[in-house]
Amino acid sequence: MRAEIQNTVAKIEKSVALLKQRLDWETAPHRLEEFNAMIEDPTLWDDPERAQKLMRERQMLMDAVNTAKSIEQDMKDNIELIEMGEMEEDQEVIAEAEAALMALTKTAAEKELEALLDGEADGNDTFLEINSGAGGTESCDWASMLARMYVRWAEKKGYKVELQSESAGEEAGIKSAAYKISGPNAYGWLKSESGVHRLVRISPFDSAAKRHTSFTSVKVYPVVDDNIEIEVNPSDIRIDTYRSSGAGGQHVNTTDSAVRITHFPTGIVVTSSEKSQHQNRDIAMKALKSRLYQMELDKRSALVNEAHENAGDAGWGNQIRSYVLQPYQMVKDLRTNFETSDTKGVLDGDLDGFMAATLALNVSGKSRADAQGE
Structure with a gap:
């Protein structure tokens, strides 16, 4: 791969790493299990405001986890396309994959910034x-x-x-x-x-x-x-x-x-x-x-x-x-x-x-x- 694309991949990897760090990636699956257990509680909706808050927090965690996984997968898919294009000397495939990686850099940076919104009240209305x-x-x-x-x-x-x-x-x-x-x-x-x-x-x-x-x-x-x-x-x-x-x-x-x-x-x-x-x-x-x-x-x-x-x-x-x-x-x-x-x-x-x-x-x-x- 060209040096420019290698730098692009490095930026995406850095953004994903910081995103995972902010999410406390190792404990995220356990926290989702806890949310799912609370949601299954039949008395949850006895308190609608608490239920809605819990559902919102669960959805935000799920979205963040899925975002990190999606960015990683998109990055890997496009790297594979570039490598395949280079082997077959298909410049059109290479150009499309490189453009996709460039766009993914911006998305990853935006999601990294969103992960910085971890202040005490940042998630509030x-x-x-x-x-x-x-x-x-x-x-x-x-x-x-x-x-x-x-x-x-x-x-x-x-x-x-x-x-x-x-x-x-x-x-x-x-x-x-x-x-x-x-x-x-x-x-x-x-x-x-x-x-x-x-x-x-x-x-x-x-x-x-x-x-x-x-x-x-x-x-x-x-x-x-x-x-x-x-x-x-x-x-x-x-x-x-x-x-x-x-x-x-x-x-x-x-x-x-x-x-x-x-x-x-x-x-x-x-x-x-x-x-x-x-x-x-x-x-x-x-x-x-x-x-x-x-x-x-x-x-x-x-x-x-x-x-x-x-x-x-x-x-x-x-x-x-x-x-x-x-x-x-x-x-x-x-x-x-x-x-x-x-x-x-x-x-x-x-x-x-x-x-x-x-x-x-x-x-x-x-x-x-x-x-x-x-």
């Missing part, structure tokens, strides 16, 4: 909040663009997206919005998006067609599951009900069904306005517990704490990523130096490259650009 910042109408419009971007990203992942609350801008866009996004590793992927996002463009609201800069903050919190104990003292909170002021149409409630919970010790305020009052109360309480849990995670992890300190006021000096639409096209993450000129793709939800670069940085302590320069 997540709450995502978007708040417009400096820039007035421009910022509200930018907030709505970001909301659309994240919804598109989640839909491409096959995740479930539920709007929790939304406040419309006075002239355009939104002042704020909160979503619950459900799916495997939803928090693990999205946690890197916490921070201030900066937009530079020709304003559609400026008759002079001048370039404007807008800021919007994004905050991400894991949904707290049954294994995480978060106590909220009733005397520490105030629960208010009010009439929703959504974007109009079906989102405008005619009764005071929206719920706002204020947590006095921390100053945290959470809202929910898209369901009945009873449902909104439950949703807002879960969101509050998630915020409190995130604060606990911040205390435990200096890296996460630093990331959230960077998510301060939505204005100059706090941005984690810049989206420039004029005078040139570029989206650049200021933490990893990962960038792309495909601004349309990014705003349509193509965010995996940015998330992967941040995840790799969190693990290695080096930006992708630094790693490539070595």
Whole structure:
């Protein structure tokens, strides 16, 4: 085989080895047997939430094991095809197998990154909040663009997206919005998006067609599951009900069904306005517990704490990523130096490259650009 293909095979083998290491490969069959035994318990579904969590964990382990095996088998099959093609001097077979190995390198690297999502809450569902910042109408419009971007990203992942609350801008866009996004590793992927996002463009609201800069903050919190104990003292909170002021149409409630919970010790305020009052109360309480849990995670992890300190006021000096639409096209993450000129793709939800670069940085302590320069 050519040296280039030998290097490709070495990269795949390295990714698979790291993937197996993260999975604790030797114990994986035993853990699957334990999951299968628990699933056969006739009383399992007496507790639907616990059953669903167990089924999800079992499926994630099965998928990871099958992925590692599949990558290894595909690699071996294509190596055999190359060797066969070389013996028979069939250049077409060789070219197809080499192309398949090149593609497999990318797949293996992606799965290796996914295996790094082993933080305490990485596998959980997540709450995502978007708040417009400096820039007035421009910022509200930018907030709505970001909301659309994240919804598109989640839909491409096959995740479930539920709007929790939304406040419309006075002239355009939104002042704020909160979503619950459900799916495997939803928090693990999205946690890197916490921070201030900066937009530079020709304003559609400026008759002079001048370039404007807008800021919007994004905050991400894991949904707290049954294994995480978060106590909220009733005397520490105030629960208010009010009439929703959504974007109009079906989102405008005619009764005071929206719920706002204020947590006095921390100053945290959470809202929910898209369901009945009873449902909104439950949703807002879960969101509050998630915020409190995130604060606990911040205390435990200096890296996460630093990331959230960077998510301060939505204005100059706090941005984690810049989206420039004029005078040139570029989206650049200021933490990893990962960038792309495909601004349309990014705003349509193509965010995996940015998330992967941040995840790799969190693990290695080096930006992708630094790693490539070595």
